Amino acid sequence: MRQYSADLTPPWKKPKPVPEVPAEPGLVVEEPGTGFCGAVIRCEAGTVTLEDRFGKLRVFPMEPRGFLLEGRVVTLVRPTSSTPVRPTRTASGSVAVPGARARVARAGRIYVEGRHDAELVEKVWGDDLRIEGVVVEYLEGVDDLPSIVAEFAPGPDARLGVLVDHLVPGSKESRIAASVTSEHSLVVGHPYIDIWEAVKPSSLGIDAWPRVPHGQDWKTGVCKALGWPSENTGAVWQAILKRVNSYKDLEPELLGRVEELIDFVTA
8 A cells, every 4th residue: 555644734835944054153143033143152052142243142042944044044053062163253352363373573562561461461452463463562660651662763664552551631641641642652541550450340259449548559458458368469460360351351441542552553
C-alpha cells in the first residue's frame, strides 16, 4: 500500500525553510516585531542581546524565523564553542579592526600629567592610538610645560596635545595652559584633582569619591576615608585600573578631552 505522510498540509502552505545563522558577536540583525536593529553582544539560555547604535541593549528570545539579516528572514542559533569570538568594539567604543597592524608612530604626540594618567589612557584608548600611530608620554607635573613645548617645537606635521589634571579657571594649570596653546599645540584638561576621580564611583563599588581637606595629600586622604591601604597608593591604583573595562567606566569630562586630543593630533 502507498505510504502517506502524517503531515497533510499542502506544500504551497508550508513555510519555506530559512537559513540558520550563528549569533556571532557583532552580527547586525533586526527583530521585526519591534523594529529594533543592533549588533549581537551575547547569547545565552535561548536569548540574544542586541546593542543598537545608541548603546541601548535589548534581549530577545532566539525563536525560529525570529530575525532579519540584510532584509532576509533567518533563525539565529547559538555559536559553536569552536567559533572564535572577537570583540567588535575597542575599550573606547570604536569599531575594532581585528588583525590591524600598528601604524608607524607620527611625529605628533600626546602628553599626559603623570604615570597613572598614561596607564588609563593606554587601557581605554590604546588600540585606537596604535592604529593612528599616536604615542602617549607622561609628564611629571606641568610646571615645566612651557620649556617642554618649546623643545618639542610643534608644527603642521608634528602636533602636540597635552592633557592636564584639575584644569579649572583661575588655576596655575590654566595659566600655564594658556601660555603654550597655539595653532599646533592644544592643552585641555579635566576638572578632577587626580585622574583617579575620572573613574566612575559606581565602577568601584563606592557611592562617591570622598572630599579631602585642603593641604592633605589627595590620594592618601582618599585611601584613609575609604579604608584602602594608604601606605601604597600605587597598588591601590592598579586595583582601580583593573575595574576599568571600557569608556563606560569613565566620566564624560575625561572622555571628551581625550577624544579631542586624538582628533587634534591626527588632523
